[in-house]
Amino acid sequence: MSDTVSSMPGVTPHLTIGDGKAADAIDFYKAAFGATEQSRHLEEDGARIMHAHLTIHGGALMLNDHFPEMCGGAPAAVPAAVTLHLETDDADAAWSRALEAGATIRFPLDNQFWGQRYGQLTDPFGHVWSIGGPMTG
Known part of the structure; x- marks a missing residue:
């Protein structure tokens, strides 16, 4: 078992944030829910977050900016049933x-x-x- 698996047991939500606002989302989750930022990885030009890992009350939350070029140009959509x-x-x-x-x-x-x-x-x-x-x- 890898360290990544052992440090995030169970199911971990991974949010896609539209409009290049992942950095704003991280700031919001810190202010709103007391999130602690564990890591942040930017794309090469530094414009978008490829992956971020937060913890909130001991639970993991991952997120990234939307990359429309990785999904045929489709816009980011927030799941309505989550x-x-x-x-x-x-x-x-x-x-x-x-x-x-x-x-x-x-x-x-x-x-x-x-x-x-x-x-x-x-x-x-x-x-x-x-x-x-x-x-x-």
Whole structure:
């Protein structure tokens, strides 16, 4: 087993960010979710990110700029059926931090019938995130 596999067990989300905004996405994920940048690899001219590896609450997140020349010129498309979940001890604090960083509300944060404080946000790059944690009062 390689070091890469052992350092990222399970399934790791890998996001493609459109419009050359991967660097902006990294800044957003740092501000919104407390991400830590592990590595960043640029294309030869330094204009786009070929690969970046972040960690958020101990979990891996990979991302890159969209390279239309690698997919027949097709534009970047955000998957409509994917939600990235962030489990935290304080959903309200995580929620506020994400909104302050530029996320928008998709499904309001509230105590849910299944026993969790939960809501969904859309990041400035179109990706959907859910935040969950213990119920409050």
